Amino acid sequence: MTSDESSDGPATDRAAFDALVEASFAVQGLLGRTADRHRLSLTQLRLLGILRDREPTMLDLARHLQLEKSSASGLIDRAEQRGLVIRKPGAQDRRTIRVAITPDGRKLIRRTERALAQPAAELLAPLTPRQRRQLTGLLRDLLGPDPLPSS
């Protein structure tokens, strides 16, 4: 396999990407199952996560979640009906509304995040602490800087 490794673009890339795809399904499955147990969809879990420390407009939200604005409307409709978020009138621009998490929503996201700790630990169990740090570093290099804080 030395010739493999010396030329090592395509095969290495393919293996790395396949591993990432498998890992992504494992992680999404874990997130989805945990959210499900708390009667949340994955999208709603992301929504509440975003709203923990922000009160974005509908358009901000749609951009963060990569949704059409009409899809964001429906998402907020359903979350609002469940009492997890509220629509608040925008201050300057009266066309806008701001979406805020409610105390109930905050409780739910906290509970769900706590519940996430155990399956997360189980997922990471096969790795040593050193390997976990290595993995974190590699994934951070892969992902680059977090885009959310800026916008």
Add this chain to the structure above:
Amino acid sequence: MTSDESSDGPATDRAAFDALVEASFAVQGLLGRTADRHRLSLTQLRLLGILRDREPTMLDLARHLQLEKSSASGLIDRAEQRGLVIRKPGAQDRRTIRVAITPDGRKLIRRTERALAQPAAELLAPLTPRQRRQLTGLLRDLLGPDPLPSS
């Protein structure tokens, strides 16, 4: 073990899991966008990937995709209407049917996989070849053996 490593569960775990979650959204987004361009949902992409080298029964398929059997029925209905898969009668047990990919389905999954190579390479671009191999190794340790070949 240094004192760092002996204490270092929760914070390290949290950072590693957060990085995995972010990476999973990045990978799923990439997969979803590429599938979308080929008029496939993520589930259909997985379906065709499974069918490349298997002719599972509906129940096998439901298990592989972690779906209820009725959900698998609908999924196959839609894929069959598009000519991507066919239902074939099962051999011994006449209650079963086997799902097979069609030539059109095979063409489509091939095209989609080829289209995936470029964004995959872009995603991996920040890592050196050595880092890619490291990442692959870590993720394989994390995921354990592939469960599909056995079942």
Add this chain to the structure above:
DNA sequence: TATTGTTATACTCTATAACTATA
């Protein structure tokens, strides 16, 4: 005119429950 958000409509994906056919 342009932008923000909602509504109307349609489709995919998913689940639960009831059903048919075969074992």
Add this chain to the structure above:
DNA sequence: TATAGTTATAGAGTATAACAATA
């Protein structure tokens, strides 16, 4: 009775297009 699969039904999530209110 038990299992494999389908159908009926419902709801979430998503998109496109048309619309209202505000800028």
